[in-house]
Amino acid sequence: MTGPSRLILPKNVLRDRVRRHVVDFARAEDGVMLALVMFMLLTMMTVAGIGVDVMRTEMERTRIQQVIDASTLAAAHKDNALDPKQVVLDYFDKAALASYISADDILVGGGETSTAVEVNLTAQVKTPFIRHLGNESFNVPARGRAEQAYGNSEVSLVLDISGSMDDNRRMSRLHRAANEFVDTVLTPDSVDRVSVSLIPYTGDVNVGWDIFSRMNVRQLHDYSYCVQFTPDDFSTTAIDPEDAYIQGQHFSHVDARFNYISCPTQSYETVTPFSQNNAALEAQINRLTGRERTSIHIGIKWGAAMLDEAFRPLVNDLVDNSIVDEAFRDRPAPFTSNTLKVIVVMTDGMNTETKRIKEFAYDTPDMRAHWARHAMDDWDNDVDGSVEDHLFDTYYDTAIGNALLQNICNAAKANGIIIYSIGFEINNDAAQEMEDCASSPSHFYRVEGVQISEAFSSIAQQLKQLRLTL
Known part of the structure; x- marks a missing residue:
């Protein structure tokens, strides 16, 4: 007694069914939004990270400039008996910005009746977010000068x-x-x-x-x-x-x-x-x-x-x-x-x-x-x-x-x-x-x-x- 027979489809019918499945899969929209959302989130996080790094850098630049202004005024003051360079360095140290300056960034000058103190530096402000994109820091130039002298x-x-x-x-x-x-x-x-x-x-x-x-x-x-x-x-x-x-x-x-x-x-x-x-x-x-x-x-x-x-x-x-x-x-x-x-x-x-x-x-x-x-x-x-x-x-x-x-x-x-x-x-x-x-x-x-x-x-x-x- 022979077993059950199997249905053998013609090749052209099989080919049509495969083509139909492929076309249906290509036309299907299920799961497409998930990929788009993931892409958009990744883009937004990158832009937000850049924004945070830029804002942080600007805030740091403002702090650095404020310390430069205050320290040069104090260092150049006619009643200051301390080393002007040390005064500037102490100001940066107290502001937790000492890593941005060295004594070589400070120039002291003036004449017999005046003292001039100039700070010219380029701070390397680290970038916590976009360093992953290969940018480790931003260069932040800052400059300030104070001269105190009796004018005519x-x-x-x-x-x-x-x-x-x-x-x-x-x-x-x-x-x-x-x-x-x-x-x-x-x-x-x-x-x-x-x-x-x-x-x-x-x-x-x-x-x-x-x-x-x-x-x-x-x-x-x-x-x-x-x-x-x-x-x-x-x-x-x-x-x-x-x-x-x-x-x-x-x-x-x-x-x-x-x-x-x-x-x-x-x-x-x-x-x-x-x-x-x-x-x-x-x-x-x-x-x-x-x-x-x-x-x-x-x-x-x-x-x-x-x-x-x-x-x-x-x-x-x-x-x-x-x-x-x-x-x-x-x-x-x-x-x-x-x-x-x-x-x-x-x-x-x-x-x-x-x-x-x-x-x-x-x-x-x-x-x-x-x-x-x-x-x-x-x-x-x-x-x-x-x-x-x-x-x-x-x-x-x-x-x-x-x-x-x-x-x-x-x-x-x-x-x-x-x-x-x-x-x-x-x-x-x-x-x-x-x-x-x-x-x-x-x-x-x-x-x-x-x-x-x-x-x-x-x-x-x-x-x-x-x-x-x-």
């Missing part, structure tokens, strides 16, 4: 010596405060770099014979050496010695004894230009006393002129005649230079009315001699008050003085001059004028009593910091 400075110290300064011990307090200011600004490390020009002002400014005689001024008398200005003169900081001016009149408004006069006569009441002599400046300050009237705008006009290069030919002539130190030849420096230019102005009031004698009554030497002996009030009290309007003009009143004050302050600030103003026991109106004159509200000090010393001390300390170039 020109300071105009403009001090109120009006009659009210004798009240409430204001003048004696000014003496002490201004002397401390001078000692703070003029130090051994500022020699031949920092100058102080002292400008005492009352109703006018006596520039003294040394300056007056070197200007193109029509001289009318020998009693004092003030210079008249026009309103336009307060729109510029310049006083050009070649320009034509007229000498200021010599008179007193009210004092028959001539202790209170608008243009003071004593040598210690005149302008001292470009000095670095602490003792001489302080001796002059200690002798200042109250006079007559207040013209802040004239004081600042002269303070600004001492900082304007138009005054340079006169200063050089003073140097040639050993009146100003040789170190200050070619001062004032140009406004475009790196020289720090500062006006510090102090007042205990506000601009007051100032009169002038009409030209016909001040025309001859005899007339000028008369007004040098007789106060204007004598005509009211002893002669004939009805003729006062025929003899005298109001040269400045408070409104005019304030307008000219803001003009000269704005001209100075436009040229880059820093103005600090101090209002010493003043009213609100005067405070507003002095704040407007200052470089900013923070440059204005309104003080009472002994606070004036604190104001001058604060300004002096700020000037020391401004003189440091970093």
Whole structure:
């Protein structure tokens, strides 16, 4: 008996079935997304790893730069007594960045009055993620430099010596405060770099014979050496010695004894230009006393002129005649230079009315001699008050003085001059004028009593910091 027979398919049928299975497998979509997802995840992880490494590198670069900046400043500081290189290395060590720097990356230089510290390095920041792609680290260059040196400075110290300064011990307090200011600004490390020009002002400014005689001024008398200005003169900081001016009149408004006069006569009441002599400046300050009237705008006009290069030919002539130190030849420096230019102005009031004698009554030497002996009030009290309007003009009143004050302050600030103003026991109106004159509200000090010393001390300390170039 034979066994069961097997079905033998024809070759063409078998071939068709195999082809059909192959085609079905090729067309099947089961499992395709898994491969795509795996590819996308791998790509995203790679991109994320690169991003993490880049962000980490940037954070490390920021840390390195911050440490460079801080360490070079500390190493270059004038009070640093340690080895500058060691200071920088210690900063990196404390920040756990010591592996990025060596002593060879640090350069120390500078001159006798300065120290310069420079760091120039290339850090190898490791890459935890993309190192598997063959990139072990990123190169991160970083550089920083600090130099601390006393730069050149020109300071105009403009001090109120009006009659009210004798009240409430204001003048004696000014003496002490201004002397401390001078000692703070003029130090051994500022020699031949920092100058102080002292400008005492009352109703006018006596520039003294040394300056007056070197200007193109029509001289009318020998009693004092003030210079008249026009309103336009307060729109510029310049006083050009070649320009034509007229000498200021010599008179007193009210004092028959001539202790209170608008243009003071004593040598210690005149302008001292470009000095670095602490003792001489302080001796002059200690002798200042109250006079007559207040013209802040004239004081600042002269303070600004001492900082304007138009005054340079006169200063050089003073140097040639050993009146100003040789170190200050070619001062004032140009406004475009790196020289720090500062006006510090102090007042205990506000601009007051100032009169002038009409030209016909001040025309001859005899007339000028008369007004040098007789106060204007004598005509009211002893002669004939009805003729006062025929003899005298109001040269400045408070409104005019304030307008000219803001003009000269704005001209100075436009040229880059820093103005600090101090209002010493003043009213609100005067405070507003002095704040407007200052470089900013923070440059204005309104003080009472002994606070004036604190104001001058604060300004002096700020000037020391401004003189440091970093």
